[in-house]
Amino acid sequence: MRAAINQKLIEMGERERLKELLRAKLIECGWRDQLKALCKEVIKEKGIENVTVEDLVAGVTPKGRALVPDSVKKELLQRIRAFLSQHST
């Protein structure tokens, strides 16, 4: 049943819109720049030639999740909840 809602989310384009909204908010609040700085550290550690996507993902994603500001999370959760309640039947 979750799968059905997920499917709706994608089919109606709402997931794309949510993605874009999240991206815009994260850039605005400086999250993107913070993470880029973290990436720089990983790169300096591993060396430019040898750094892989996995290195970056492993090094950066956990902190990235923690760094998302609460206001952004709230706003997105609101939209998601609204969608869920609208399309729950």
Added chain:
Amino acid sequence: MKMEDVSLSSMDNSKMEGFAQDILSDLVEDACLGLCFEVHRAVKQGYFFLDDTDQESMKDFEIVDQPGVDIFGQVYNQWKNKECVCPNCSRSIAASRFAPHLEKCLGMGRNSSRIASRRIASGNNTNKSESDQEDNDDVNDNDWSYGAEKKAKKRKSDKVFLHSLKQPVPLNPNSPRRSKSMKHKND
């Protein structure tokens, strides 16, 4: 394919909240991955570190905030009272008068050609312009002020009026415009 027909309203709120959190967490992970891919490509293509400058060069170009000086640190009215030597007549001219003087001196620029053609025309009529050449040069240096221009303009309009009284100017059969259309017709 028949799916379970359980509606969300029967799902309690905490589950729905959990679901929403999961969706959010997926979205955030997508954003992180997207960033990692962008950064990785930038690193491998060599443009990731392009906008970094070292501290020294940053200090060289810092914005200056002192009085009497512009934001680049240059004094901006330094050249007001300097004098330049004209390469043509070797006179020493003030900097602010230098450009108009050069115009007259070299015989180029709009004003000097107008003045020259006016002199030629009045030379044909009155025959006294030769001796006054040098004095005219200095007088015309002040052409840029409003009063002198008024006098000059007035004289010109008088001449145009005189021309129109004499006789109508016939269409020159050799003027470029005319000949162009004629050429096309004959082809």
